[in-house]
Amino acid sequence: MSGSNGRRPPLVADRRYGAPAAKKTTSKGGGGGRGAKPPPKSTPRRRPRKRDPLSAAVAWVLGLIWGIVMFFWRILWGVGWRIAAVVGLVLGLSAYYFYSQLPEVTQLVDGRARGSVTMLDREGKVFAWRGETYGGLVTSDKVSEHLREAVVATEDRRFYRHFGISPRGIASAVRINLAEGRGPLEGNGGSTITQQVAKLLCLGVQYDPQQWKSEADYEADCRRGGIWRKVKEVPFSLAMEAKYTKAEILTIYFNRAYLGAGARGFEAAAQRYFGKSASQVNAAEAAMLAGLLKAPSYYAPTANLQRARDRANVIIGLMEEQGYLTRAEAEQARRNPAQLSEAAQSRSGGFFADWVMESGPAFLTRDTTEDVIIRTTLDQRLQKAAEGALADVFKSKVSEGSKAQAAVVVMSADGAVRAMVGGRKLEAAGSFNRATQALRQTGSAFKPFIYAAAMDLGYSPADFVDDSPLTVMVKGSGPWTPANYDRKFRGIVTLTAALKQSLNIPAVRITEAVGRDKVRQVASEFGIQSNLAAGPALALGVSEATLIEMTGAYAGILNGGSAVKPYGLVELRLQGEETPLIGQEGGIGERVISEQAAQLLTYMMTEVINSGTGTRARLPDREAAGKTGTTQAARDAWFVGFTADYVAGVWMGYDDNTPLKGVTGGGLPAEIWREVMVRVHEGVPPAPLRKIVPEPRLPPQSTAEVRTEPVPQDTGDWQAARPRDTGDWQAAPRQPSAGEQIVRDVLGIFGGGRN
Known part of the structure; x- marks a missing residue:
């Protein structure tokens, strides 16, 4: 406090323009005093950097691009969310419309416009079918577990996880189609099982005889692809997912799918090929049935058994890969492939079946809208004997x-x-029958x-x-x-x-x-x-x-x-009924x-x-x-x-x-x-x-x-x-001489005509 007399030092204004150079003072004993502060070091001023013209130009261009992108992004965002909202609204309304039109599952399982004819031989065994047979309602929880798993593994492995459509599956299908030189929607469609069911239902369009010449034309039109068809499938599939459970969708699929040889639905196919119910098929049989979905007529085992088995092995591999079969189970299925039933193997009596169809009234045979059972006179042992003898x-x-x-x-x-062979080779149903049609x-x-x-x-x-x-x-x-x-x-x-x-x-x-x-x-x-x-x-x-x-x-x-x-027809009755509508006509x-x-x-x-x-x-x-x-x-x-x-x-x-x-x-x-x-x-x-x-x-x-x-x-x-x-005689023969014997060995054996 000395030197201040207890007073504060005077206030001194800041120097704006720098202080005068400090005088050099020296303390008496040399050096400054202890309390003296060293003078502050002067900070050198940084020289301004010169900006690179090229960097500046790049930054300007990038900024411009970013600005343009953001400009258009704002436009797209503004328009896009409105379009998405409209599309979503239309999709929702379409799905709701289809939802309101969908009937109960039981009304969709049998979509045939015509019935079928099942023919039994004289012993009551099935030997032929005509038309598309339907084995009756079979629910997805009643079929064999192997069959359910084989279908899901083959057709739609994410069936239980999607909501009707699979964008990943569609994208994959488009990629495959383009890679193979086809159009994006030609060939593989990437359809889920739900979408396939939508197609089987023809997107809710009913068969109209005035619009389509035949049921075959109707189904061909339903299967026709194209962008518009795919677009309509989406809301219909969504509606089905909302209306039905996964099990019900599978039930429709199991009953309506065509599986070759005139079999409509897995129950009819199992009966047709293996002589058993769809609830009883094993892994190998289930794989063969599931393999038919890709190309029913081509892979039908009655057309080519080895080809059907090769396709079944592919399905068994998919089931093993997805965990439905263990390696041991898969190997067992491959070692023991599916065997056709005796009726499916024989393929006999085709010409006979055609003849019986012609002999009955058309409204109960060719044009029947009901499922008909016909008991016939055919003896399958004799039929095979006749076919084998002719061939040999x-x-x-x-x-x-x-x-x-x-x-x-x-x-x-x-x-x-009892037997009829209408030609050397077994031909498709309806072929020319030389036994009954050749005059x-x-x-x-x-x-x-x-x-x-x-x-x-x-x-x-x-x-x-x-x-x-x-x-x-x-x-x-x-x-x-x-x-x-x-x-x-x-x-x-x-x-x-x-x-x-x-x-x-x-x-x-x-x-x-x-x-x-x-x-x-x-x-x-x-x-x-x-x-x-x-x-x-x-x-x-x-x-x-x-x-x-x-x-x-x-x-x-x-x-x-x-x-x-x-005659070949002994009795005709409707399926499920005991009283015959028609009895034997002939004898x-x-x-x-x-x-x-x-x-x-x-x-x-x-x-x-x-x-x-x-x-x-x-x-x-x-x-x-x-x-x-x-x-x-x-x-x-x-x-x-x-x-x-x-x-x-x-x-x-x-x-x-x-x-x-x-x-x-x-x-x-x-x-x-x-x-x-x-x-x-x-x-x-x-x-x-x-x-x-x-x-x-x-x-x-x-x-x-x-x-x-x-x-x-x-x-x-x-x-x-x-x-x-002129038959087997010839005109203008050689005339005998006048002396030729008139009466010849009457009761002897003469070696004359050879016909």
Whole structure:
């Protein structure tokens, strides 16, 4: 406090312009005092940096860009959120609209416009289906757990986590499509199961027959892709997710999905392919069923079993990858692939099923809106026997690559059809059936009806007929001269010899003797429905018939002379009902010829096989009767015959009427018939045919004792056959010399005609 006298120092104003330089003072003892402060250090002033013109320009440009971006961002944000709000509103309203239109699940499970037909064989086993079968409602919680997991693993692994659509799945599908050179929405669609169900429901659009020509066109339109379709799927899928649970969506999917071979829904498919319910399928079977969703017809196991199994292995891999199967379970499923049921494996009876469909009323078969059950006469053992026999004979006796066709019919004496083969190869449903639809000339297979008429009028197989040259003058046509196959004449022969050697001239003489009207009547009443020829060429089989008509007519001879109507339908009823709507339509009808006449004719036809033109058809352990038939130039070759148990018919030829080479009715058709009948009779004890063997007679001493009248000339009540209708005879044969023997070895065996 010294030096201040207790007063404060005076206030001194700040120096604005710097202080004068301080004087250097020195304390007495050298150096400054202790309390002296060192002078403050002066801070050097920083020189201003020069700015780089380039950096400044870059900063300016970046700032400009940022400003532009922010400007447009503000615009986009301002517009975008408004657009998003509008889109969201439209989407919400659309979803609400669809939501309000969606019915209960039970109304959506069966979307078929038509019903189906299930066919049972004579033992009650399923062998064929027509239309789209529906196995009945099956819920997602009732199907096999393996099946549910296989479908989710294959079609939509995030099914339980999304709300109807999967943006990730759509993006992935677009990427795959573009990578493979397709349009963004072509091929893989990235659809969820919900979206697939929306497509199956056709986005709520109902089938309208006036808008679409058929249900197939309707479904094709529903499956059609495109941006607009995808856009509509979104609100519909959202509505479904809001309306139904995941389990209910799966239920619709499991019931409406098409799975090949006419199966609609997994229950129908499991029954069709494996003969079991969808609740019972194992992992391998579930994988095969789930694999069908990608391409039902292509991967159907009935079309290609190995391809279906390869696809199933892919599904098993997906199930293992997603944890639905352990490695051991997956390996077991691969080692034990799915096996088709016996009905699915056989694929037999297709032509028979088509014929049954045609025989029933259309509103209960082809156009049915109900599910129909038809019990039939088919015997699957006999069907396989007929198919196998035909295939084996063609494989061993016919040159490879031949386009020759054949048909086979096997039936009982009452007309119940047990087997039918409509062609060499099993074809799609509705294919041309040569057993029921091909009208072909019958050739000498028609001759039994001539001799049936004769037997019914009192003729005997031991009666005689003149096999000598014959020329008939036809008014307006000139002379008509039939000839035998070998152009030889045998003179006076028995009716039995004439039939077993298939001689043409005796057939014409007997026809004229009993009357063409009588022959036409017998043939028609036995079941030949086509218009029969009016002239004498009637006797040579120029008229046309189907194989099933011919086989049914021969069945009338077997049963003792009564007509039969071939039938395959035994009973038709609606599924779930016990009372039939339709019963059997067919069977034995009215008598055509006497039982004695039928048994005499049966004897004559046994001789055809024993020592005539049909020896290749001879069976090793039982009696058989039959007749060969060959038309002109071998365009058609027939063998029809019977045992005590079955009657069978075989036709062979070309669809375009091309002549066969080296084939007659007594050749390949007889061999096919024999092979069919040998297999058909396996396990059936031999039984004799009911026949009457006539007493032999002495040869006649003159033509006056022959049981035929002179053929009328120039009557004008018929026209000569056209060249194409000449059967298995040839015109203008060599005329015999005047001294040629008239009466020949009547009761001997003659090696004449080969048809």
